[in-house]
Amino acid sequence: MDWGNQPWPFKSYTGAPPQSLGDPRMPSAEFWPSLLAWPPAPDPTASPLDQAGLAGLLALAAGLTAQAHGGTYLRSPASAGALYPTELYFSASGLGWLEDGLWHYAPEANAPRLLRPGDLAGATAQVLGNEPRTLSFMLTALFWRSIWKYRTRAWRYCLLDGGHLLACLELTLAACGLEQRLCLNPALGTKLLGLDPEREALLAGVSAGRKVDSRLGQLPDWQPPQEEPLSAEEKSDPDVMAAAALGQSQAPSPALHWPSGPAPEKAVRLSPEPPPNGPALGRVMLARRSRRNFIPQGLSAGQVALLLAAALPQDGPLGVTVLLGPEGELPAGTHRYYPGEKALALLEPGDQRGAAARACLDQMWVGQAALSLVLWADPERLSAVAGERGYRQAMLAAGRAGQRLYxxxxxxxxxxCGVGAFYDRELTSAAALPPGAWPLYLIAAGPVKNAPPI
Ligand SMILES: Cc1cc2nc3c(=O)[nH]c(=O)nc-3n(C[C@H](O)[C@H](O)[C@H](O)COP(=O)(O)O)c2cc1C
Structure with a gap:
């Protein structure tokens, strides 16, 4: 890695400073009901959104939450290598307390900057294929931040990271009492957001709040404010650009349906029972960190049930394999999880976690974690259901599951802790994935030494 050319983690525009929203107010929604509702349900007791509420929303969705020993600021969503390639934009319309227009979120100030004033709700709705709403969020990946370290593999991390942030955003919007419509198949959006398609791609969007009337029609030409360089020399990677271009289209397409297959009869049906008096969602989101110091202790069946039900919706583009160690209530071995029925079927008994750790570039702590979730895709099904968009959708879903498991x-x-660094073929074999499956993401979880109380 070229440390002298490390990209700056905060996007900055000349002449468009962040505009303070004041002290943030965190939503008070409870954690477990928020995590176990699919799709996330608006909290009916939430205060109406105002500037302080938006500051809290942005902080939980994408804000800074800690500083690592080397000085790097860590954020609410996890990020591969703490490089944070995901940028967050939103168009505001008819709020009354915030100017209509396109805004960009500056995590370093926990404040948005106005990029483009005016009524853009209709234009945003066209990009996201939804009706115009008061707040429409858009997530992009800025390739160079990740290319700097991961080169061609960066596209994987851009998508997984986008999924992590998406999970935070969806949960926070619901906790703020806002209705939401997810869009995983947006149009290009370059004209609306002023993006350079060779360096930044729109990945997904969420329209939230109440419906508003807005002019549709052609967007006038617009030049975004001048952007500060990310590093002395910004580089690109032709494979990353080609992969990003593959999943792009001129028009948004509707949400796709991915029914999950039936579980075999012998599968164990899990019952996720949340503990009474659970913590508030905001508290958990602010406390989340990657912890790798796993200890040889297992999980109860109830804990496994809660982890999996929180991580995965009933249907989706992912295959789900679970590796369990020997110290828990459920049998050690390689299991297949069926989210539609919350059922776990033992495929192969025996502890495979050591082989998985070796496949993860010898990150041996993976072999100590009580549970590893291995998310994978069936490439034929992906392209049959979603064509070139399939890979993006699966990776975003994997990132979202990862953040929720955290x-x-x-x-x-x-x-x-999430693990994106692995040899595909070795992990496919260690986790007994079906022939031809693509491993997308591994997330390890379990008891650790000195976990801080929540
Ligand atoms: C997609 C993804 C892949 C990751 N891969 C690894 C990995 O292979 N090894 C590792 O030790 N941590 C990995 N991490 C954890 C990050 O290093 C961690 O999220 C980052 O340093 C920020 O710290 P935090 O999670 O405590 O906020 C990964 C995280 C994400 C989101």
Whole structure:
């Protein structure tokens, strides 16, 4: 890595400073009901959104939450290598307390900057394929931040990281009492956001709040404010650009349906029972960290049930394999999880975690974690359901599951860490994935030494 050319983690525009929203007010929604509702349900007791509420929303969705020993600021969503390639934009319309227009979120100030004033709700709705709403969020990946370290593999991390932030955003919007419509198939959006498609791609969007009337029609030409360089020499990677271009289209497409297959009869049906008096969602989100110091202790069946139910919706583009160690209530071995029925079927008995750790570039702590979730995709099904968009959708879903597993582990006093660094073929074999499956993401969770109380 070229440390002298490390990209700056905060996007900055000349002449468009962040505008303070004042002290943030955190939503008070409870953790477990928020995590176990799919899709996230608006909290009916939330205060109406105002500037302080928006400051709290942005802080939980994408804000700074800690500073690492080397000085790097860590954020609410996990991020591969703490490089944070995901940028967050939103268009505001008819709020009354915030100017209509396109805003960009500056995490370093926990404040948004106005990029483009005016009524853009209709134009945003066209990009996201939704009706115009008061707040429409858009997530992009800024390739160079991740290319700097991961080169061609950066596209994987851009998508997984985007999924992590998406999970935080969806949960926070619901906790703020806002209705939301997810869009995983947006149009290009370059004209609306002023993006350079060779360096930044729109990945997903969420329209939230109440519906508003807005002019549709053609967007006038617009030049975004001048952007500060990310580093002395910004580089690109032709494979990353080609992969990003593959999943792009001129028009948004509707949400896709991915029914999950039936579980075999012998599968164990899990019952996720949240503990009474659970913590507030905001508290857990602010406390979440990557913890890798796993200890040889297992999980109860109830803990496994909660972790998996929080991480995965009933249907989706992912295959789900679970590796369990020998110290827990459920049998050690390689299991297949069926989210639609919350059922776990033992595929192969025996502890495979050591082989998984070796496949993860010898990150041996993976072999100590009580549970590893291995998320994978069936490439034929991906392209049959979603064409070139399939890979993006699966990776975003994997990142979203990862962030939710982190949060559920944090609430249970467990450790958790995502692992994107692995050899595909070795992990496919260690986790007994079906022939031809693509491993997308591994997330390890379990008891750790000195987990801070929540
Ligand atoms: C997609 C993804 C892949 C990751 N891969 C690894 C990994 O292979 N090894 C590791 O030790 N940590 C990995 N991490 C954890 C990050 O290093 C961690 O999220 C980052 O340093 C920020 O710290 P935090 O999670 O405590 O906020 C990964 C995280 C994400 C989101």
């Amino acid at each position: 949060l559920a582990a944090t609430a249970l006093g467990l450790g958790c």
